[in-house]
Amino acid sequence: MQCGQFRQQFTRRDILKQCANGFGAAALTALMQDQAFTGETTGKTHFPPKAKNVIFLYMDGGPSQVDTFDPKPLLKKYNGKSPGDYFKVEATQFDNVGKVLESPWKFKPYGESGIPVSDLFPQIGGCIDDMAVIRSVVSQFPEHTFANYFLHTGSGLQGRPSMGAWVNYGLGSECQNLPGFVVINGGLIPPGGLDCFNSGFLPASFQGSIFKPGGSGIANVERQEKTSQTQVQKLKLMQQLDRFKQQQSGIHDEIESAISNYELAYKMQMAIPDLMSFTSESKSTLDLYGFNAEYEPTRTYAAECLLARRLVERGVRFVELTCTNVKSDRWDQHSNLKRDHENNARAVDQPIAGLIKDLKQRGLLESTLIIWGGEFGRTPFAQGTNGRDHNPFGFSMWMAGGGIKGGMTYGATDDWGYKVVENRVEIHDIHATMLHLLGLEHTKSTFRFGGRDMRLTDVHGHVIHDVIA
């Protein structure tokens, strides 16, 4: 590993030397080595952070900007007209360009700021004064997988570290018994697969751990022995035998790290049942998130959001939520825009609003950055008759908490909601801003790989200072 650009350097050997006796000290070195599990953050940030944690609400498939946060009255006027008569239509994925399509939803102003939000998100609309809506995001890719990799890793190619891995690499985790980068799998792993959450060329310790919002939560965390007593007995013998070997072969750093991994693994095994048990939550909290909702996907997403809060409370650095299965498709409405955008919105509206409110009332919102968005937006004209195709030229994302200025919009698309005309925001800029809020200078957060100093923001990225409080 060749970071050292922004992290204090302790070699394992330094620590070993400082501590007279091997074993305990070695466990500490392992902690030092695996920043994802550091007891305390040893890394210094580049400047004082505003946010400590990130929750990324990933809207897989690409929600339509003109139907959510970017109202365009012109679409109503020209509804049913051929878009090519008014502006240049770029190539689309499905090459089935229909007519200009007005939004099937109405927009209403919300909050003190009066920012309009469509009827898809009445509850999220209620939180608008905590949100900065960015209406001018662009992506470089109009296909899901490329765009997903790009959104997650800053590169359209497979095999690069996900932003959660970068954040943990940069900051370390504040949690001793949970991984620092958790992906809560609501049922839909995005195109591109688990590599959207991988550590790429960063060490495997930074890869996203996939949790389910119910059951045991994570793979291999349930003991296989009939009784915990047997397991403990076995682990004791293991420790004993490991120590005998140590007496024969002396201290090897690598072995000490591996030993401490078992301690951590065991702690995880013990901590996760508590994490996954929602019995301590009050009924009003559960209701706030939508646990009593009629619609099953809402209940699933509610569990995801609540689990996200519980992870953040425990110091997990980066939590990403994937979409729930609404039985038709994720936010990728090439047809049936009305029905399926409504289903997708219904699944997330209350849980997200609940999450924001809950974090706020617990005083966690100011240190938790929430990012909402998909890999691209959708065309303002129809695909076929009642769908919309992919549109990377201008779409909306929003951020809340964690040092974000609430109740504002930033950037603009043209009158059609098709292409950005003001304050263009690249995905790299979103990443740069996120790192900035976490106290990291994105140009200095590098990792040497394949002869290059790699960055989440590649060679791009500007912090969007206007959305920072």
Next chain:
Amino acid sequence: MKQLLRNISVFLLLVGCIRFSTSAEESNSKTESVPAFSPEQLEFFEKSIRPLLAAHCFECHSGQSKRLEGGLRLDSRALILKGGDSGPSAEPNKPDDSQLLQAVRYESFEMPPNTRLKKEQIDLLARWVEMGLPWPNEKPPAAAGATETFDLEKRRHEHWAWQPIKEVAPPVVKNKSWSEHPVDRFILSKLEEKKLQPSHAADKRTILRRLYFDLIGLPPTPAQIHAYLNDASANATEKVVDQLLASPQFGERWGRHWLDLMRYAESRGHEFDNDAPNAYQYRDYVIRALNADLPYDQFITEHIAGDLLKQPRIHPQNQFNESVLATAFWYLSEWVHSPVDIRKDETDRFDNAIDVMTKSFLGLTVSCARCHDHKFDAISTKDYYALYGYLQSSNYHQVRFESMVQNQKVAEQAELLHKLKQKILTEKLKSTFAVGVKNFSQYFQAANTIAHQFPHDKSPALDVEIQQQAATRKLNPAILKSWVQFAHSGPEKKDRFFASLLIDSDTAVSLEPVNSQAAGKTNSSDTIIIDYSNCTPENFITDGFTFGLSPRTRGTLVLDQTNQQIPLTAISEGAARRDSLWEDLADINSPKMNQKNKLRSFPRSGRTLRTPTFEVQGPVSYRIKGGCWVYACVDSHRMLFGPLHGSTLKKIPATPENQSRWITHDLSRYKGHRIHLEFTVLDKQPLEVYQVKQGAPQSDQPLTSISLKNEKNQQLAETIQHQSRRGQQAIQNAFHEYFDSENTPGSQAVSVINWMIAHPDLFSEPQSKARLSLTKEIENYRAQCEQLKQTIQTKSQTAMAIMDGSPENDHVLIRGSHQNVGPVVERRFLESLNGVSPDSNQGSGRLELAQAINAASNPLTHRVIVNRIWAHLFGRGIVPSVDNFGVLGERPSHPELLDFLALQFLKQGRSLKQIIKYIVLTQTYQQASQTTLDVSEIDPDNIYLYKMHLKRLEGEAIRDALLSISGRIDSKMYGPSVPIHLTKFMEGRGKPPVNGPLDGDGRRSIYIQVRRNFLSPMMLAYDTPSPFSTMGRRNVSNVPAQALIMMNDPFVIQQSQLWGKRVTTESKRQSTDDKIRWMYESAVSRLPTPDELAAAKQFVQELTKHTPPTADPAIVWAELGHVIFNLKEFIYVF
């Protein structure tokens, strides 16, 4: 008003002046004359333009820019005109042609990137350019940080890796007793220099365990351990090494190392994780090649150009082509289905292939030069794009590797037979028809006279008359009878006959154009891409032998069962023609998982004809006869799914009348893209492909359809005498042209001959000697073809491979953007390694590329490979950055040793096994991994090897060890991979439809399927790389997921249970102590110490106490086994 007029006139004058000056610039481009501008213009500039540029552009485009973007400065008029990477940014007086304006209008670049200029501002800029960019006469401001120039020679000169490998004698060392081995002397010399000393030799058990894992990736069994311990001979270790190097598991172990470099996977990733069909054939190739100890240069040659070898390597038992299988490496990357930006996708694929090739073979990061000359190494952007040409000149296909060798022979025999028979059949046909042709006018006249006399053909007197006439005119009565029947058959048939006869004679008959294309009457604006009637051997590019070994010229005689009497046809036009000899091909496919690709929906392998590559200008047309699939392969894209590129594939069934026709393929979407067409036969339908061209087709007149349209047709009914005289001449001309001329016959002559073949009784008697001989010969030919057909190996497995297309070069893409195209660069190897371009008429030139990589003088290739081997054996390379020998890579710790090993490798015939053996027999390798020496100050990272590095086993080795110890391992080699076991945490699109067994059927890890989007969680946790590019050095991380797997994963539990059973049944050990000893020895290759034995024994006794006496004792042993699997010693090699 006056003022205005004056301004206008000044303006006009100025325009003239500027025009003049620009043309002067053109003629004398070096000297630049700045035109004189009026004070008003300069004022306009200062007031409106300079501030605008300063506010919106200078941050990135001026001497003050922290980082100059696009190489473009906008802070001086001269620099604006000079422009940046994309060329001049303004054209004086022509705002619409100026990049500057296009950029601010967001028509090309979108500048400024964050906020669009207001319309008024854009108008100001347009006005300014219109004026000729007025600017005061001032010097361009100096650049803040003068950019370093790229000096390839200097860089090559300065960096160690480019220097020739030096012959170095092993140094003299003080400690003479440690080792005589040259490698040890290099190591010891450095240690002595650093005041260090080597560690003691490791004990025999440790050495054996180390050798087993390093060489074959499995632990030694107790029996193997004892055999070694009991061998007191001096060369006991060498014997074990030889044995391990000779064992088939060697290839499986080292094959996996190689696959890490090749980003090996069996699916394409992306949205649906489509199959990479038959990728495992490449994996098997690697294992076999390593086991056979293929010399490394041959190994590389086969990777780069295994398809082009004159004498490919043949598998000794199964007789298939080995060499071609290696070329799959070019195509093991991710593939994207139907990308919107298809050319960008191509550049990404090429980039990956070049990245893998240069990192793996050369230890160079050439891909860093994609956007700009390499920041540190002696590699230019031109070098990078010069490599694109090799890929542009080649293409992916599934090769019928099993049948290639045999079928090549058959194809050659078929070609020989064809040539031989062509000659014989032509002669026999000629002699069959000669007399009839000679006497044509006689027969014709007589027959017509008779027919006129006897209008009812059933008249009994007719036969008598025919006999009489025949006798009188000395004609053959049977032929005459046929002619009379023909004369009776009606005017239409006769007219057609005459039409074909009289085309070129001076008859007043006019026919529709027969084949305007062939006659060279092409629309001059249309470019012919390929004309198979006139095509060089290089342009006849096929996958397999379905189209024979060459196109067929017009008039070629082919078997044709539709002609019942003489089952032959002369082909009407030069064509690439499907030979029915090959119609029974069948593919043996590996199991399908995900295959959302229309190109996989019909069999293509060995059945495809491809055109040279060309650039699409508009519609593309081709003329064919029969049925086929046509795929327009745009920018080498081959993952066709979804509607976007649906138009690239066309299915064209044969028409019932089987006429030739023009087909137009609408490829307008791809104007400016490079493509080639692939014609693939359809079922068993016949196919002839004549021509492919740009543009719309000519009128769609079938070749042989002849109709009489001229009103002067009447004249045909002139006297029979007249007709017959003319007919005689025409038919004789055709006959002569077809049979006696050296040249390819004209289409008229061919149609006459075909008419004769279709009406043979008019020219010969069925029982005549010549005729009988001809039919016998045809029958004989048919039989020989049939015989040949029996020797074809119709069934074959297929594998990914590369093949040559037409020779092509690519452009430099400025700043790596395919939308910003620079000059063409001829394909060649790296300039720093003296790369030269291949002869561009000779295919891709990959063979020469392989030679350049393999050249003994190449300073990189051999250093890189011996360093990789060293790194696998020691856990750290002499150059630790094994994939990067460039400036940003790490420096060699022992440069002389590296050179010594590289030369040793060359001397030993580039044998990987020999160099491995050479290294593992050193004292350095056989040192203990611990030492009492406290040297952490001098060499904390053990760079100088005063002890052996501890190595953690890779995920594959851990899993294989579990299987081996539990007894579950199945040593079966090769073949389709075992599907990955899916846990409930593995979800997403492209999820394999088949869930593999938990234990992978006991097969070694290298045989478990690698699906990009569904990688094994256990392998991921243990740092098996995600297959995206070359990964010569794996991470070695410590994560709790590893511990959780070993503690709780059902697979590990399952193997523990099997082991538990094995302890009670197979170990043949009776006492608890012996059982524990056996387990220890099996798992960690040593016996337990008394303490360890006591602790384990106590555990067993404790557990037994709490287990009901009726329970299987294996349960307890399984628990102990599970504990042992969780020992750190189990996953580390000391």
